[in-house]
Amino acid sequence: MKVAIVDYGVGNVANVGYALTRAGYEPVLTKEAAEIKKAPIVVLPGVGAAAPAMAALEATGLVPVLRERVEAKKLLVGICLGMQLLYDISFEDGAVPCLGFLPGRIEKLTNVPKIPHMGWNELVFRDEHPLAENLPSSPYVYFVHSYGKTPPLSDDVLAYADYNSQPIPGIVTGEGLIGMQFHPEKSGAVGHQLLVNLRQCL
Amino acid sequence: MLAKRIVPCLDIRNGRVVKGQQFKNIKDVADPVELGKRYSDEGADELVFYDITASYEGRSIFLDVVRAVAETITIPFTVGGGVGSLEDFDALLKAGADKVSVNSAAVQRPALIREAAEVYGSQCVVLSIDAKRYGDSWHVYVKGGREDTGLDAIAWAKQGEALGAGEICINAMDQDGETEGFAIELCRRLTKELHIPVIASGGAGKAEDFVDVFTQAQVDAALAASIFHFRRVAIRDIKRLLKSKGIPVRL
Numbered sequence: 366m367k368v369a370i371v372d373y374g375v376g377n378v379a380n381v382g383y384a385l386t387r388a389g390y391e392p393v394l395t396k397e398a399a400e401i402k403k404a405p406i407v408v409l410p411g412v413g414a415a416a417p418a419m420a421a422l423e424a425t426g427l428v429p430v431l432r433e434r435v436e437a438k439k440l441l442v443g444i445c446l447g448m449q450l451l452y453d454i455s456f457e458d459g460a461v462p463c464l465g466f467l468p469g470r471i472e473k474l475t476n477v478p479k480i481p482h483m484g485w486n487e488l489v490f491r492d493e494h495p496l497a498e499n500l501p502s503s504p505y506v507y508f509v510h511s512y513g514k515t516p517p518l519s520d521d522v523l524a525y526a527d528y529n530s531q532p533i534p535g536i537v538t539g540e541g542l543i544g545m546q547f548h549p550e551k552s553g554a555v556g557h558q559l560l561v562n563l564r565q566c567l
Numbered sequence: 568m569l570a571k572r573i574v575p576c577l578d579i580r581n582g583r584v585v586k587g588q589q590f591k592n593i594k595d596v597a598d599p600v601e602l603g604k605r606y607s608d609e610g611a612d613e614l615v616f617y618d619i620t621a622s623y624e625g626r627s628i629f630l631d632v633v634r635a636v637a638e639t640i641t642i643p644f645t646v647g648g649g650v651g652s653l654e655d656f657d658a659l660l661k662a663g664a665d666k667v668s669v670n671s672a673a674v675q676r677p678a679l680i681r682e683a684a685e686v687y688g689s690q691c692v693v694l695s696i697d698a699k700r701y702g703d704s705w706h707v708y709v710k711g712g713r714e715d716t717g718l719d720a721i722a723w724a725k726q727g728e729a730l731g732a733g734e735i736c737i738n739a740m741d742q743d744g745e746t747e748g749f750a751i752e753l754c755r756r757l758t759k760e761l762h763i764p765v766i767a768s769g770g771a772g773k774a775e776d777f778v779d780v781f782t783q784a785q786v787d788a789a790l791a792a793s794i795f796h797f798r799r800v801a802i803r804d805i806k807r808l809l810k811s812k813g814i815p816v817r818l
Contacts, residue, residue: 505817
């Protein structure tokens with residue numbers, strides 16, 4: 366199955382491609398609207414800060430193409446910063462309007478011992494979902510981020526991690542939308558299974 | 568709960584993993600991709616690859632190693648050794664590394680930390696410090712532990728944090744390769760003073776050493792090499808022991 370990884374020049378996406386290949390997909394890194402329209406799954410990756418990433422994404426001219434997919438409920442998966450961009454607005458270095466595919470804000474983590482929230486933390490699922498199938502009982506995944514989705518326990522938050530009693534949104538969902546705040550491509554066997562499960566979410 | 572991390576370290580020379588004691592008596596032990604994969608399968612939370620070649624040919628072999636590791640390994644990995652410029656950061660991150668550690672070059676030109684953090688983000692800049700006890704304090708050593716800079720290790724770590732380093736890896740030279748336990752006092756001083764994660768390195772000889780450094784020094788991660796290379800203790804056994812002591816780990 367083809368997976369189009371949106372190429373907008375933000376961060377190193379080679380590792381996302383390797384992980385998708387290991388999970389049995391045919392990833393293609395692309396900025397071609399046609400590829401992004403027709404792929405059964407599109408991944409929006411992202412590393413770095415929200416403002417330059419949104420600017421780079423807008424410069425590709427692909428935002429309307431992504432919006433069309435979302436309106437048609439065709440699967441779009443945001444990873445790390447790519448997940449954050451799915452929301453209305455990010456308050457990283459000011460106020461950055463984002464894609465607005467999901468309602469909510471991205472704000473700096475508060476009441477946590479150290480920022481970034483970096484390392485392995487355990488996902489707690491709030492509901493049943495095809496993504497959660499065949500995961501081990503303690504699904505640890507690898508996080509590296511300083512900002513997170515707020516409020517943290519709204520209906521779109523499928524799974525969260527507990528960081529010193531603060532819930533940190535880990536997986537978010539909407540119609541045709543999945544977002545992962547952590548890095549599935551760096552999350553060992555659990556990350557692999559989550560990527561394998563994406564095909565069950567079509 | 569955020570898990571404490573166990574981090575095997577692999578020293579790479581001309582594309583092979585090697586291991587020495589107190590930076591000397593270096594022996595060839597394994598293929599980096601195979602050993603990295605084995606550690607990952609055995610429960611390592613992260614890997615570190617240090618290039619100890621420092622020659623031009625060695626650097627290009629090392630980049631090949633980094634690419635091969637990125638294709639195969641499914642956990643985060645840091646690379647370091649001879650990183651001196653933003654170009655080095657760029658080449659290593661493009662080859663697939665998640666984090667890059669700087670050591671001597673940052674002592675020589677601290678602005679390198681800030682520049683790398685601005686371009687690539689703090690999360691991928693690790694300041695690695697080789698420290699050796701000097702009376703009641705610790706001095707920063709550079710050039711693979713051969714040169715005493717006279718700098719205070721704690722002060723340098725704090726400066727590194729202020730410049731934008733995302734993590735500090737503290738390698739206690741008195742402990743390196745000696746398997747008599749981590750440098751608890753040094754690590755405790757650092758975790759008190761810093762707000763970024765601290766990785767303890769040097770001295771691990773048995774599973775209890777990991778319990779001690781996590782409970783007594785509150786470090787975020789513990790790094791070791793020979794204890795894993797020579798299979799003295801399995802990573803999972805260390806993690807089971809840590810869990811039994813109430814320390815959160817990924818099992």
